[in-house]
Amino acid sequence: MKEKVMIGLSGGVDSAVAAYLLKKQGYEVVAGFMRNWDAITNGDFLGNPTLNDPCCPQEADYEDAKKVAEILDIPLYRIDFIEEYWNEVFTYFLKEYEKGRTPNPDIFCNKYIKFDSFLKFAKEKGCAYMATGHYAKRVEIDGHVYLKKAADLNKDQTYFLSQLNEEQIASCLFPLGDIDKPEVRRIAEELALPIAHKKDSTGVCFIGERHFKQFLQNYIPAQPGDIVDIDSKKVLGKHDGVLYYTLGQRKGLGIGGIHGTTNHSWFVCGKDVEHNILYVADDPSNKALLSTSCIIHQVNWLLKEYKLPLHCNAKFRYRQKDLGVTITSLEGDEMVVTYDAPYSAVTPGQAAVFYLDDVMIAGGIIEKTNK
Numbered sequence: 001m002k003e004k005v006m007i008g009l010s011g012g013v014d015s016a017v018a019a020y021l022l023k024k025q026g027y028e029v030v031a032g033f034m035r036n037w038d039a040i041t042n043g044d045f046l047g048n049p050t051l052n053d054p055c056c057p058q059e060a061d062y063e064d065a066k067k068v069a070e071i072l073d074i075p076l077y078r079i080d081f082i083e084e085y086w087n088e089v090f091t092y093f094l095k096e097y098e099k100g101r102t103p104n105p106d107i108f109c110n111k112y113i114k115f116d117s118f119l120k121f122a123k124e125k126g127c128a129y130m131a132t133g134h135y136a137k138r139v140e141i142d143g144h145v146y147l148k149k150a151a152d153l154n155k156d157q158t159y160f161l162s163q164l165n166e167e168q169i170a171s172c173l174f175p176l177g178d179i180d181k182p183e184v185r186r187i188a189e190e191l192a193l194p195i196a197h198k199k200d201s202t203g204v205c206f207i208g209e210r211h212f213k214q215f216l217q218n219y220i221p222a223q224p225g226d227i228v229d230i231d232s233k234k235v236l237g238k239h240d241g242v243l244y245y246t247l248g249q250r251k252g253l254g255i256g257g258i259h260g261t262t263n264h265s266w267f268v269c270g271k272d273v274e275h276n277i278l279y280v281a282d283d284p285s286n287k288a289l290l291s292t293s294c295i296i297h298q299v300n301w302l303l304k305e306y307k308l309p310l311h312c313n314a315k316f317r318y319r320q321k322d323l324g325v326t327i328t329s330l331e332g333d334e335m336v337v338t339y340d341a342p343y344s345a346v347t348p349g350q351a352a353v354f355y356l357d358d359v360m361i362a363g364g365i366i367e368k369t370n371k
Helices: 013-024 057-072 082-098 105-124 166-170 181-190 212-217
Strands: 004-008 028-035 076-080 129-131 137-141 144-148 225-229 235-239 267-272 277-281 290-301 310-315 323-331 334-344 351-356 359-370
Touching: 004 013, 004 105, 013 028, 013 057, 013 129, 013 181, 028 057, 028 105, 057 076, 076 105, 082 105, 105 129, 105 166, 144 166, 334 359
Parallel strands: 004 028, 004 129, 028 076, 225 277
Antiparallel strands: 137 144, 144 359, 225 235, 267 277, 290 334, 290 359, 310 323, 310 351, 323 334, 351 359
């Protein structure tokens, strides 16, 4: 038998099939279910559609994980990382929103919880590796380990793994890297797993679906202010708080069809946090939304041999198509990136992830954009 592996079993179909594939490959498989959020303890009341449900979603997921573990005949641990999640992920998430930025909690959940706290737990239990149901590939190039985009590019999740260092990558297996989602569901059906057609989890990492604006109001008080046309400077309406909106956002502005405005959509193109003004434009290509370069902080640089300037591809949002960029400087954990052409809605606080031939070479957080 191969080495011992601990799979993060979430109660969903991806991690369940990943566990099966590891067993099929001859690994000694054990599983861990992580509970990282408690709605009552964490004051998660507003915007929580499941608050009055007889069974909270995390407990329902745990019951599903237990059923899968029983069918696959693997031991299952239940681990509580609620305090770690609050301290390492959610506190950062709130601080970023208070600055008027748009963070991605999934990336730091992976960095600090799944691939740190959970990895340490797996090692304590004698495991050589941990594994997850992420769609990503682990590849070795010139003696170093990298992540590569999954075969199913529609489901590729390397964007969310962009803060993992080489040691974390080397300690993890990704059994779903070479198969697509329909195949995952087909395998689950063949195994008669009760979660074969379970809906994919969405929403905030380990928290779930929320009415997002109301959810944030649990922690950041609403401060209504003006919505202003960036070009005419005309006040078009009122917002609930600039912190609740993100650059490029189109839905939820409440100004469509207002007398004296255009009939087409409006897009968030700027936030003045100090004066509590939300700026909008009626054209997604408005110059206020465009930038030609950006500064990246918290850089996680993985490429071992390189020469600057370096032309590569980048994603500034999940599911965004690859965009051509040039990395012009790298000093410590700060990087300067210029674009092949002006790009729209590159958003401070979001992750920027960089690739060469589908291999992830770096990730970081967008600090500032330049016109």
